[in-house]
Amino acid sequence: MKLSLQMISKSFDENLVLNNVSFHVNNGEFVTLLGPSGSGKSTLFHLIGGMMSPDEGTIYLNGENVNGKRGLISYMPQQHxxxxxxxxxxxxxxxxxxxxxxxxxxxxxxxxxxxxxxxxxxxxxxxxxxxxxxxxxxxxxxxxQPFMCFDEPFSALDEFTRADMQQWLLSIWEQDRRSILFVTHSIDEAIFMSDRIYILSARPATVLKEIQIAFPRPRGKELMLSNEFLTYKRDIYESLQRTKGELVLNENH
Structure with missing residues (x-):
């Protein structure tokens, strides 16, 4: 199941939240949205889920325009x-x-x-x-629904439980390989979980950068101590720092 957002903009009253946001999730991919608090990540999920419609742009699911259409995705919120x-x-x-x-x-x-x-x-x-x-x-x-959206599902867990849940989710996902769009504030979590990461700017959000994560699967926790992991982390941190938003540099936040 492929998701594609093309030039999505959304405002609430005079407040522009999303500004020409475009990205895609390929079939069987694990893609993460990473950005500062208030950058519109949850608004994007509401648009994808059909709970609201964009002011401009189109959302496609397997090539079909799904603007404002509900019931087409599976959604896991921050709280259970x-x-x-x-x-x-x-x-x-x-x-x-x-x-x-x-x-x-x-x-x-x-x-x-x-x-x-x-x-x-x-x-x-x-x-x-x-x-x-x-x-x-x-x-x-x-x-x-064959497409799954996760809105910071582990944010309420303690550091050790969160690390275990990340590993567990990936092990289960490997058996199913549905397309996943994942939202987090944690750089470590984004790198560890994802095939690709989209970095969003502060509000009004736009896509600043796309990063391909080249680590093979399955992945173990020891990956987080590798030089390659730290290189990704530094690159993402520097990109996020330019947004002047709230950052989470590790799982302990």
């Missing part, structure tokens, strides 16, 4: 957004209930793969933060 009155299993299949009969067998299979098989009857309050994020990811994975 699990429904507290539903069990883990019921939360996982929630997205399927709107389009088809829930596939409980597949849901149980995924829960077993991520080590949560024994928690299918548990409720969200009984889970740790990392476990809740795993459930939220499997829910997104179980949704029928």
């Amino acid at each position: 957004s699990l429904l507290p009155w539903r069990t883990v299993l019921q939360n996982v299949v929630f997205g399927q209930e709107f389009s088809k009969k829930p596939d409980l067998e597949k849901a149980r299979e995924w829960l077993n793969k991520v080590g949560l098989g024994s928690y299918e009857k548990s409720y969200p309050y009984q889970l740790s933060g990392g476990m809740k994020q795993r459930v939220a990811f499997i829910r997104a994975l179980m949704s029928p």
Whole structure:
């Protein structure tokens, strides 16, 4: 599933948030948007998800104009957004209930793969933060839409849990290889996770730079200590510094 944004602009009242933003995500790619706080990353997700329409420009999904069209992507927000009155299993299949009969067998299979098989009857309050994020990811994975958007899904986790979740998400994604658009404030996270990174300017956001991450997959945590990783980090930091925005230089923020 390929996503393409062409010359997207969006304003709220007199406040220009996005200014001629263009980028793409190829089929099976993991692409990250990286930029300062308030640069319009979440607004881009709202546009891609059809919750609002751009003032100018076009969003294409597999060549189809999807401006203002909802229900075409799977979305994982910053918070897990699990429904507290539903069990883990019921939360996982929630997205399927709107389009088809829930596939409980597949849901149980995924829960077993991520080590949560024994928690299918548990409720969200009984889970740790990392476990809740795993459930939220499997829910997104179980949704029928082939394109996935992640809006800082690990930002609320502590440093060590966050590092484990990054590794875990990549290991699961390797089995599925859906197209992913990922948003983060963390330079380390962007480099470690991505095939490509788009650096956004401060508001009004435009694309400053595209960076291809050449590390092979699968990737291990030791990658973050390599000279090549630090070279990418320095390059991205210098680009972001020019935006005069808020930066996160590592996972501990």
